[in-house]
Amino acid sequence: MNLTLKIWRQKNANDKGKIVDYKVNDVSPDMSFLEMLDVLNQDLIDKGEEPVAFDHDCREGICGSCSMYVNGQAHGPDSMVTVCQLHMRSFNDGDTIYIEPWRATAFPVIKDLIVDRSAFDRIQHAGGFISVNTSGNTQDANAIPIEKENADRAFDAATCIGCGACVASCKNSSAMLFVSAKVSQFALLPQGQVEATDRVLNMVKQMDEEGFGNCTNTGACEVECPKGISLENIARMNREYLKASLKG
Amino acid sequence: MSGILNSSIGRKFAMALSALFLMIFLLQHFAINILSVFSPDTFNEASHFMGTFWAVQYLLQPVLIFGVIFHFVMGFVLEINNNKARKVSYAKSKGSANSSWMSRNMLLTGLVILAFMVLHFIDFWIPEINVKYIQGDMSGLINPDAADSGFRYYEELHHKFESPLRVGAYVIAFILLSLHLLHGFNSAFQSVGANNKYTKGLKGFSKVYAIGIPLGFIFIALFHHLNH
Numbered sequence A: 001m002n003l004t005l006k007i008w009r010q011k012n013a014n015d016k017g018k019i020v021d022y023k024v025n026d027v028s029p030d031m032s033f034l035e036m037l038d039v040l041n042q043d044l045i046d047k048g049e050e051p052v053a054f055d056h057d058c059r060e061g062i063c064g065s066c067s068m069y070v071n072g073q074a075h076g077p078d079s080m081v082t083v084c085q086l087h088m089r090s091f092n093d094g095d096t097i098y099i100e101p102w103r104a105t106a107f108p109v110i111k112d113l114i115v116d117r118s119a120f121d122r123i124q125h126a127g128g129f130i131s132v133n134t135s136g137n138t139q140d141a142n143a144i145p146i147e148k149e150n151a152d153r154a155f156d157a158a159t160c161i162g163c164g165a166c167v168a169s170c171k172n173s174s175a176m177l178f179v180s181a182k183v184s185q186f187a188l189l190p191q192g193q194v195e196a197t198d199r200v201l202n203m204v205k206q207m208d209e210e211g212f213g214n215c216t217n218t219g220a221c222e223v224e225c226p227k228g229i230s231l232e233n234i235a236r237m238n239r240e241y242l243k244a245s246l247k248g
Numbered sequence B: 001m002s003g004i005l006n007s008s009i010g011r012k013f014a015m016a017l018s019a020l021f022l023m024i025f026l027l028q029h030f031a032i033n034i035l036s037v038f039s040p041d042t043f044n045e046a047s048h049f050m051g052t053f054w055a056v057q058y059l060l061q062p063v064l065i066f067g068v069i070f071h072f073v074m075g076f077v078l079e080i081n082n083n084k085a086r087k088v089s090y091a092k093s094k095g096s097a098n099s100s101w102m103s104r105n106m107l108l109t110g111l112v113i114l115a116f117m118v119l120h121f122i123d124f125w126i127p128e129i130n131v132k133y134i135q136g137d138m139s140g141l142i143n144p145d146a147a148d149s150g151f152r153y154y155e156e157l158h159h160k161f162e163s164p165l166r167v168g169a170y171v172i173a174f175i176l177l178s179l180h181l182l183h184g185f186n187s188a189f190q191s192v193g194a195n196n197k198y199t200k201g202l203k204g205f206s207k208v209y210a211i212g213i214p215l216g217f218i219f220i221a222l223f224h225h226l227n228h
Helices: A033-046 A118-127 A149-156 A165-169 A176-187 A196-209 A220-224 A233-248 B008-033 B041-054 B054-084 B104-134 B153-160 B165-191 B199-226
Strands: A003-009 A018-023 A096-100 A109-111
Touching: A018 A033, A018 B041, A118 A176, A118 A196, A149 A176, A165 A176, A165 A220, A176 A196, A176 A220, A176 A233, A196 A233, A196 B008, A233 B008, A233 B165, B008 B041, B008 B054, B008 B165, B041 B104, B041 B153, B054 B104, B054 B153, B104 B153, B104 B165, B153 B199, B165 B199
Parallel strands: A003 A096
Antiparallel strands: A003 A018
């Protein structure tokens, strides 16, 4: 396959940045998208040019590092996959592919396709945890009976890898799918009840302070989420937040 | 509870509550207007009741006006905040791959509805306020000095839809209203935290409401226009 790539190049956070065109030839359809970028980068290095900077780590869809907006969609055209699991067979010979970083005020571009997603970390620090006594007499979590349906829903919410595709896809750059997944995974379990009120209030407060937009229920986040996190979680977070606001 | 309107979720909730209130009002408005097609007398009686009953005039009407203004103002506030959340746009973005046109264009459809409401207020609400509270005529009669002249409401409504331009404007506005409701109805329930086993059924009902009510209003406008 021969492809034309239109890639966002930006030297650093202060650089204005621009789209630069590259040609990549002899791409195998069995390559992953990141392997195709590796080939491009090797070519750029051989020519003495600056390679394209992009985030990646596990390359098996669980670390949430690879954050790219490919041809107008977060993680590219395939559903339920991260960009590292996207294969070149999803494209055609002669295609022009746009590759851009996540766009959100709360996710500033550091370099090329790499954005600073530490806003998610700060939201987690604000309440995305449970306090457990670890002095040696901690109760076995499996000893607490949990309704199967709730256990499954909590597990589904916990599969969120924090990649930021929800923010990137939302026309408002809202982080509500991410935050709601983190709120839900604890709200559905008995271990999460003790700090439930503070958790949702603090996490939503931090989310607002980070400058994410407001959810208008377009559902784009749910469609583009590589882990299929459901909008039900946002409704649950709304309920938890209103309950906590009335309490606190 | 303090400061809930300053939070993103609190604003969503307030937006949704005002939307639910306006959707109930729309249903009531339609229920009375459709009477004009089947029975002008009943329509006149209902209009006179709504136009003179103190609880409607002095309690519900101010709440409605507040609800309308609040919904629009909050819509603009949210839009401004959301625009700030993404200052650099994508060179290529495929919104249609993951969301409906209606959900992405609530501001556009809302602005058309706002423009329609200005026209609608000029057509009906301002003249009504003028007759009742400035001229002081609460009789509802065509000729306030002649008790047998009959109520004026049906005549006024019928007369307004004589102009094809006005009917055209109303039809376009109702189509945009339908598009607004096709996303807004379900969105309001999601915002107040209602996403459960009833959501699927509610989505079906929302389509009936979002298409049926504006279509009904279009039918009323066309009915009066064609009966001249």
